[in-house]
Amino acid sequence: MRTKARTFAKNRLTISYHLYKLLQMDDLDAKFAALADPTRRAILARLSQGEATVNELVDPFEMSQPAISQHLKVLEGAGLIVSRVDGAKRPRRLAAAGIEAMDQWLAMLRTALEKNYDRLDEVLAGINQNKNGEIR
Amino acid sequence: MSKMTLKTEGDTHVIVTRHFAASPEAVYHAHTDPELIKKWLLGPEGWSMPVCISEARPGGKIRYEWTNGKGGGFHLTGEYLELNPCSRIVHVERMHLPDPTPDNHVETTFDRDGEGTSLTIRMTLPDEQTRANMLASGMERGMEASYLRLEEMI
Numbered sequence: 232m233r234t235k236a237r238t239f240a241k242n243r244l245t246i247s248y249h250l251y252k253l254l255q256m257d258d259l260d261a262k263f264a265a266l267a268d269p270t271r272r273a274i275l276a277r278l279s280q281g282e283a284t285v286n287e288l289v290d291p292f293e294m295s296q297p298a299i300s301q302h303l304k305v306l307e308g309a310g311l312i313v314s315r316v317d318g319a320k321r322p323r324r325l326a327a328a329g330i331e332a333m334d335q336w337l338a339m340l341r342t343a344l345e346k347n348y349d350r351l352d353e354v355l356a357g358i359n360q361n362k363n364g365e366i367r
Numbered sequence: 368m369s370k371m372t373l374k375t376e377g378d379t380h381v382i383v384t385r386h387f388a389a390s391p392e393a394v395y396h397a398h399t400d401p402e403l404i405k406k407w408l409l410g411p412e413g414w415s416m417p418v419c420i421s422e423a424r425p426g427g428k429i430r431y432e433w434t435n436g437k438g439g440g441f442h443l444t445g446e447y448l449e450l451n452p453c454s455r456i457v458h459v460e461r462m463h464l465p466d467p468t469p470d471n472h473v474e475t476t477f478d479r480d481g482e483g484t485s486l487t488i489r490m491t492l493p494d495e496q497t498r499a500n501m502l503a504s505g506m507e508r509g510m511e512a513s514y515l516r517l518e519e520m521i
Binding site: 344345346347348350351352353354355356358 | 370371373383385387388389393394396397403406407408409410412
């Protein structure tokens with residue numbers, strides 16, 4: 232079983248595997264689903280500059296306060312942002328751990344895809360050397 | 368310089384682009400000739416593709432089998448739908464893990480770009496759920512971050 236688990240973990244590193252199977256990872260599933268929305272990505276971009284309250288987010292996004300609150304709820308549920316209590320306010324900020332988990336995952340994904348294309352660069356360089364106008 | 372881009376389009380598409388310093392003819396062959404495919408389409412270090420079937424004609428079969436040399440492996444099957452030599456490939460593919468994943472419809476285009484080739488892969492997944500839950504948007508975000516880091520490094 233251990234070997235199987237390890238194989239499974241390794242298989243995950245291929246790009247197509249990610250494309251289909253990422254949704255099966257519970258913790259990351261919610262994070263990526265939360266990101267599948269331009270407003271929520273923009274909110275994260277805003278929060279990357281520092282914490283903000285709901286009202287501070289309403290203005291730049293030209294959305295209603297309930298709409299912004301709903302987006303924040305999704306982001307918070309996904310573990311991408313956290314809130315703290317400051318009197319009557321609840322400023323939100325990025326959740327470092329949640330962002331980092333996704334970042335590591337994406338770094339692996341990027342590595343696998345880039346690796347394929349780096350290898351293809353080498354293959355193509357070989358083709359160019361051999362060809363003199365002819366392919367192969 | 369960041370070479371690869373990855374973004375979503377509409378509800379079900381994922382678009383990948385990459386520039387190569389080689390002619391469209393060469394890049395096309397590297398995507399259809401099994402002996403060439405085996406050299407690069409391998410994912411992480413340590414994996415190889417002992418079986419590569421690529422019948423580059425409409426209706427032709429695709430089968431890639433990967434192994435890590437330690438008893439681990441999986442495979443992909445697909446069919447070619449349309450081929451415009453050296454410029455465009457349309458195919459469907461699915462992973463067997465071991466259960467087959469939903470069909471991914473893939474259009475790959477090879478455009479001359481100066482001395483080299485601009486590759487564009489347009490994937491169409493069966494529904495929004497398959498793609499949206501997935502990574503697409505998240506991948507995009509992570510990729511962007513990675514490219515920024517890469518640009519700083521270069």
